[in-house]
Amino acid sequence: MAARLADIHAKAEILSANLPPLMVAADRVAATVSQGLHGRRRVGQGETFWQYRRYEWGDPVAQIDWRRSAKSDTVFLRENEWEAAQSVWIWSDGSPSMKFSSARDIPEKSERADLLALAVASLLVQGGEHIAALGRRMIPSTGRSALLMLAQAMEERNAAADQTASLPPFEPLPRYGRAVLFGDFLEPKEELYKAIGRLADRGVRGHLVQVLDPAEHSLPFGGRTRFEGMEDEGSALIGRVEGVRGDYQQAMEKLQLGLKDIARSTGWDYQLHMTDHPPEAALLRLYTALALPRGR
Numbered sequence: 586m587a588a589r590l591a592d593i594h595a596k597a598e599i600l601s602a603n604l605p606p607l608m609v610a611a612d613r614v615a616a617t618v619s620q621g622l623h624g625r626r627r628v629g630q631g632e633t634f635w636q637y638r639r640y641e642w643g644d645p646v647a648q649i650d651w652r653r654s655a656k657s658d659t660v661f662l663r664e665n666e667w668e669a670a671q672s673v674w675i676w677s678d679g680s681p682s683m684k685f686s687s688a689r690d691i692p693e694k695s696e697r698a699d700l701l702a703l704a705v706a707s708l709l710v711q712g713g714e715h716i717a718a719l720g721r722r723m724i725p726s727t728g729r730s731a732l733l734m735l736a737q738a739m740e741e742r743n744a745a746a747d748q749t750a751s752l753p754p755f756e757p758l759p760r761y762g763r764a765v766l767f768g769d770f771l772e773p774k775e776e777l778y779k780a781i782g783r784l785a786d787r788g789v790r791g792h793l794v795q796v797l798d799p800a801e802h803s804l805p806f807g808g809r810t811r812f813e814g815m816e817d818e819g820s821a822l823i824g825r826v827e828g829v830r831g832d833y834q835q836a837m838e839k840l841q842l843g844l845k846d847i848a849r850s851t852g853w854d855y856q857l858h859m860t861d862h863p864p865e866a867a868l869l870r871l872y873t874a875l876a877l878p879r880g881r
Contacts, residue, residue, distance in 0.1 A: 638662045673709055674758055675735060676719035677702040678768030678796075679742045680751035686860070687800035697860045698767035698796045699739055704868055705765060706735050719764060720754035752780040760788035763875065767794045769801075774843040785851035792854045792874055795844060799861045802837060
């Protein structure tokens with residue numbers, strides 16, 4: 586298992602080397618050339634004024650700008666920039682359903698999810714960002730040691746006796762944090778919304794990368810076929826797969842529409858990645874989404 590993760594880690598670094606470093610920001614990236622740092626325009630404990638924002642219940646009263654508020658009937662907060670590295674929490678699904686591959690020349694879903702997770706982590710630390718494995722109560726850090734800790738978390742996950750958890754465990758991430766989740770997300774919509782909604786309610790912006798095998802997407806089998814569940818669902822014998830293919834594809838489309846609805850309602854981003862497609866496209870698509878300011 587350790588050798589497998591080491592191989593994935595090496596592939597991730599090669600993959601990330603083909604793309605420019607990503608500067609993750611909650612708003613537009615500002616380069617601080619004089620200090621050799623990359624400023625992140627984001628709300629925080631800086632000294633430079635950024636914007637006024639309407640007061641919301643629970644906001645600190647000390648941030649109210651009384652002079653600006655006196656000019657209207659609305660109470661405004663004064664927000665400053667925070668030029669600090671952003672923290673990104675990363676999670677990849679290691680449940681039994683992710684161990685599936687429909688062909689020898691197609692990687693397992695778990696292998697591709699781990700590859701993408703480590704590749705995006707590699708690019709983030711190149712940009713000076715801090716990363717941590719979601720659900721491990723880790724303090725985000727940067728540099729090669731952070732990548733090794735993420736890889737170790739994956740190794741311990743795979744070695745655990747109970748690998749049935751197919752959704753990320755809840756962790757009270759700080760407001761303005763980022764979360765990137767890789768998985769097949771084949772759970773009922775209600776369970777997905779609960780898991781993602783708890784993070785979104787805390788002001789965490791997230792990105793869902795659904796990783797599927799091409800056979801799961803199109804059901805290309807024919808004739809009499811027995812399907813075995815990978816998570817104790819039992820087996821099902823279908824006499825003629827062609828007869829149920831249309832219904833299956835409609836159900837899969839409904840599942841993906843549900844994921845898109847969840848992402849839209851929580852302000853998160855969603856993309857689908859098929860394991861028979863090159864990982865670079867998914868990685869670049871994810872970078873573009875991560876680079877967008879909050880609320881875009």
